[in-house]
Amino acid sequence: MTIETASPPAPALEMRGITKRYPGVVANDHIDLEVRPGEIHALLGENGAGKTTLMNILYGLARPDEGEILLDGRPVTITGPSDAIARGISMVHQHFMLVPVLSVAENILLGEETMANPVFLDRREARRRILELGRRFHFEIEPDARVSTLSVGWQQRVEILKALYRQARILVLDEPTAVLTPQETEEIFAVLRRLAAEGHSIVFISHKLYEVLEIADRITVIRRGRVVGSRIPSETNEDDLAELMVGREVQLTVDRGASHPAEVALRIEGLRVADDRGSEVVRGIDLDVRAGEILGIAGVAGNGQDELVEALIGLRRPAAGRITLAGHDVTGHSPRQLNEAGVAFVPADRHRFGLVLPFDVSDNLVLTSYYRSPFARGILRNDAAIETAAKETVAAFDIRTPSVHAQMSTLSGGNQQKVVVGREFGRDLRLLVLDQPTRGLDVGSIEFIHRRTIAKRDAGTAVLLVSAELDEILELSDRIAVMYRGEIVAVVDGPTADKNAIGLLMATGGRAAAGVEQVPA
Amino acid sequence: MDGLINGLYGIPVAGLLFQLLGYLVAVLPIVAPIMLRVACPLTLAALCGVVCERSGVVNIGIEGTMLVAAFVGWVVGVALLPVLPATPSPFFGVTPVLLIAFVAALGSAMLVSLLHAWLSISVRADQIISGTIVNIAAFGVTGYLNELISKSSPTSAGAFSAFVPPAALVNLPLVGWLFNMFLNQGPITMSVLVIVVVLQILLFRSRWGLRTRAVGEHPQAAETVGIDVIRVRYRNVVLAGLLAGLGGAALSMELTNSFQEGMTAGRGFIGLAAMIIGRWTPLGAFGAALLFASSVAVSQSITFAPPAGELGRLLGAIPGQFWDALPYVVTIIVVAGLIGRSIPPAADGRPYEREATS
Numbered sequence: 001m002t003i004e005t006a007s008p009p010a011p012a013l014e015m016r017g018i019t020k021r022y023p024g025v026v027a028n029d030h031i032d033l034e035v036r037p038g039e040i041h042a043l044l045g046e047n048g049a050g051k052t053t054l055m056n057i058l059y060g061l062a063r064p065d066e067g068e069i070l071l072d073g074r075p076v077t078i079t080g081p082s083d084a085i086a087r088g089i090s091m092v093h094q095h096f097m098l099v100p101v102l103s104v105a106e107n108i109l110l111g112e113e114t115m116a117n118p119v120f121l122d123r124r125e126a127r128r129r130i131l132e133l134g135r136r137f138h139f140e141i142e143p144d145a146r147v148s149t150l151s152v153g154w155q156q157r158v159e160i161l162k163a164l165y166r167q168a169r170i171l172v173l174d175e176p177t178a179v180l181t182p183q184e185t186e187e188i189f190a191v192l193r194r195l196a197a198e199g200h201s202i203v204f205i206s207h208k209l210y211e212v213l214e215i216a217d218r219i220t221v222i223r224r225g226r227v228v229g230s231r232i233p234s235e236t237n238e239d240d241l242a243e244l245m246v247g248r249e250v251q252l253t254v255d256r257g258a259s260h261p262a263e264v265a266l267r268i269e270g271l272r273v274a275d276d277r278g279s280e281v282v283r284g285i286d287l288d289v290r291a292g293e294i295l296g297i298a299g300v301a302g303n304g305q306d307e308l309v310e311a312l313i314g315l316r317r318p319a320a321g322r323i324t325l326a327g328h329d330v331t332g333h334s335p336r337q338l339n340e341a342g343v344a345f346v347p348a349d350r351h352r353f354g355l356v357l358p359f360d361v362s363d364n365l366v367l368t369s370y371y372r373s374p375f376a377r378g379i380l381r382n383d384a385a386i387e388t389a390a391k392e393t394v395a396a397f398d399i400r401t402p403s404v405h406a407q408m409s410t411l412s413g414g415n416q417q418k419v420v421v422g423r424e425f426g427r428d429l430r431l432l433v434l435d436q437p438t439r440g441l442d443v444g445s446i447e448f449i450h451r452r453t454i455a456k457r458d459a460g461t462a463v464l465l466v467s468a469e470l471d472e473i474l475e476l477s478d479r480i481a482v483m484y485r486g487e488i489v490a491v492v493d494g495p496t497a498d499k500n501a502i503g504l505l506m507a508t509g510g511r512a513a514a515g516v517e518q519v520p521a
Numbered sequence: 522m523d524g525l526i527n528g529l530y531g532i533p534v535a536g537l538l539f540q541l542l543g544y545l546v547a548v549l550p551i552v553a554p555i556m557l558r559v560a561c562p563l564t565l566a567a568l569c570g571v572v573c574e575r576s577g578v579v580n581i582g583i584e585g586t587m588l589v590a591a592f593v594g595w596v597v598g599v600a601l602l603p604v605l606p607a608t609p610s611p612f613f614g615v616t617p618v619l620l621i622a623f624v625a626a627l628g629s630a631m632l633v634s635l636l637h638a639w640l641s642i643s644v645r646a647d648q649i650i651s652g653t654i655v656n657i658a659a660f661g662v663t664g665y666l667n668e669l670i671s672k673s674s675p676t677s678a679g680a681f682s683a684f685v686p687p688a689a690l691v692n693l694p695l696v697g698w699l700f701n702m703f704l705n706q707g708p709i710t711m712s713v714l715v716i717v718v719v720l721q722i723l724l725f726r727s728r729w730g731l732r733t734r735a736v737g738e739h740p741q742a743a744e745t746v747g748i749d750v751i752r753v754r755y756r757n758v759v760l761a762g763l764l765a766g767l768g769g770a771a772l773s774m775e776l777t778n779s780f781q782e783g784m785t786a787g788r789g790f791i792g793l794a795a796m797i798i799g800r801w802t803p804l805g806a807f808g809a810a811l812l813f814a815s816s817v818a819v820s821q822s823i824t825f826a827p828p829a830g831e832l833g834r835l836l837g838a839i840p841g842q843f844w845d846a847l848p849y850v851v852t853i854i855v856v857a858g859l860i861g862r863s864i865p866p867a868a869d870g871r872p873y874e875r876e877a878t879s
Contacts, residue, residue, distance in 0.1 A: 082747025097742035099735050111746030113728045
């Protein structure tokens with residue numbers, strides 16, 4: 001379903017009737033997509049809608065069962081990534097495909113090496129070309145810098161340079177703004193607009209509605225493997241797009257109501273924490289979280305948030321400082337002690353921390369309580385009690401699973417996260433620590449988890465929300481603390497917070513920020 | 522009081538240290554060639570490890586690979602001895618028999634490596650187990666066949682001989698011993714230095730090196746720019762087999778002239794230690810191998826030319842096992858991170874699976 005215009009230029013890329021079936025699902029069901037030269041074309045859809053499958057087909061990572069791909073009007077068969085690159089298609093993956101220990105130049109050259117002779121690389125020529133490309137698109141970068149020393153925003157630029165170095169005409173970006181601050185997002189948008197102006201075609205994959213409206217020339221929405229609509233930004237709005245994407249009316253912002261903060265539940269004083277390599281990454285944090293409020297910690301990933309969270313839940317011993325929970329010193333307590341004191345935790349990486357994927361759903365639901373009555377009788381498990389409790393939680397949290405004995409890894413991401421939430425939320429809590437609780441989830445699951453979080457707050461739990469996604473922080477937080485290089489550089493009121501001011505604080509630590517009213521912690 | 526006692530003890534200890542230093546300097550010209558000879562198989566084992574692990578494949582089967590090469594080199598030599606002329610040429614004592622045996626040794630090591638590559642890359646078996654299989658099988662098979670063959674065959678098919686550098690060069694003041702160290706060697710030992718330098722340059726300056734490092738660090742990233750991760754790993758592991766084969770051949774065809782059961786005697790593992798201490802770089806691995814070799818060379822020197830007086834008695838009292846154990850102690854210290862951390866390639870030992878097309 002494409003939009004007809006008066007005199008369409010020949011499409012740079014056309015995908016016709018693309019169908020891809022996997023056992024049990026049709027990932028792509030006769031998808032049509034048309035991208036013109038110089039156009040920024042947004043592909044909008046929830047996780048699992050089939051965006052990634054479609055792009056994998058374009059990039060040669062998967063073969064379509066039906067349908068054809070045309071480049072400049074000529075049908076082609078793309079056999080693999082190198083074939084796609086040779087045809088001028090480049091992809092910037094959501095998780096950057098950069099080798100951290102290599103230099104910028106080495107990363108750009110990799111696979112498309114500029115050679116001085118059949119054996120050795122021509123590093124001088126590569127350097128010259130990289131600098132020249134950087135100048136042309138207004139982001140000059142030092143080719144000899146190690147990628148691991150660059151910020152996320154600059155790493156993304158390296159990815160784009162990689163594509164340009166290969167003389168890509170069609171550039172696919174998979175959720176490119178997921179990890180960027182608003183300022184970095186603006187900068188990347190500027191780069192993309194410049195690329196489009198030079199005639200490059202850009203496919204922009206996203207599920208962020210306002211971004212798509214801002215950057216795209218055209219928007220194609222897919223749901224459950226089908227194209228459900230095409231729009232031009234000037235003729236649509238967020239609500240319309242959300243409804244198309246989800247298939248029902250969605251409430252984009254949860255009505256959170258006013259908070260009623262009570263006594264201080266969590267008090268952090270002078271907290272200092274070192275990372276695995278021994279360098280201090282949390283540098284003297286003082287913070288209070290009251291019962292019945294949500295405190296959001298905003299910050300670019302890697303500013304000490306992980307270590308702060310790990311110290312709070314007992315995974316990492318603080319180097320100095322004090323953590324008190326409802327008046328009791330719990331500094332250095334074990335995760336189990338904290339759990340029993342009423343601390344719950346939803347991790348950012350549920351596969352590494354929250355769940356045991358080879359176990360079934362019921363076992364995952366008792367990971368924090370299996371050793372207690374009624375789930376244990378002496379040294380034996382009480383399977384009947386575990387199953388009954390699991391069935392209750394599955395019903396209460398609307399976890400879609402064939403049975404409580406289904407293996408965890410067979411559930412979708414959203415339902416996996418609901419298992420974590422069901423386990424952690426399903427009891428009386430003092431403190432709830434949420435570390436990017438909705439990362440990688442679809443709009444429906446995000447809505448669900450946000451609602452439950454608000455409900456927990458209203459029941460009198462102190463909630464600490466850590467997220468690199470500023471939108472999530474803004475949506476939920478009653479107060480927002482900005483973390484920069486291991487310190488809290490500002491605490492502002494949540495409902496009245498200004499997104500750009502916070503973005504600036506996240507990026508610079510507030511040395512240059514003005515207009516942010518400081519609210520006492 | 523304590524200070525006084527320390528002071529009293531300090532005088533003879535400092536004196537002994539001076540004597541030891543003097544002794545080491547004095548024997549250096551004699552010890553240096555031994556050092557390089559001992560370091561040769563260790564370095565080749567370490568380079569085998571570097572080439573494998575830089576591409577993301579852990580190879581603890583180096584020991585077994587070398588053992589197979591040492592055995593095959595010897596057995597092919599003694600089998601060909603009756604049919605081919607064996608008059609040594611003036612060039613490193615090369616004979617047609619030795620040359621064919623040498624090629625067979627390298628080929629066998631590459632085949633063993635190919636087995637490890639297949640198990641760990643295609644089958645995605647645990648790489649430690651695959652390497653252990655190679656070691657156990659190599660030890661058993663070569664030991665058994667050696668038992669069968671050695672009774673009815675000549676014990677030796679000869680060995681490559683050392684080059685004799687011109688006396689004028691060796692007798693140069695101050696640097697003469699260096700020429701002796703590097704030139705008074707057999708062909709394999711002599712080539713080690715060249716291989717180290719060439720590999721060092723290739724690893725950091727060539728397309729092969731860039732792709733190898735990328736595949737060992739972040740195979741997904743390499744795959745997305747069109748590099749065939751599986752092929753790069755196969756090629757590297759087999760190439761690494763060639764290096765281990767050189768090391769094995771050095772053992773039975775250059776440093777000695779026949780095969781003994783289990784003659785690698787842990788050199789493959791010490792090579793891995795040298796690789797770690799050398800931080801997965803060829804030059805670093807060579808340096809570490811030389812360090813390990815120096816402990817062997819010094820212990821030999823103490824046995825055959827002990828220093829005079831008090832120092833001689835003291836050193837003589839140190840059991841030989843101490844020197845044997847020293848490389849391992851150094852390795853433990855380094856691996857434990859006491860002398861700066863040595864960080865392996867990020868994807869080292871992790872089988873690569875192409876993006877599941879789901």
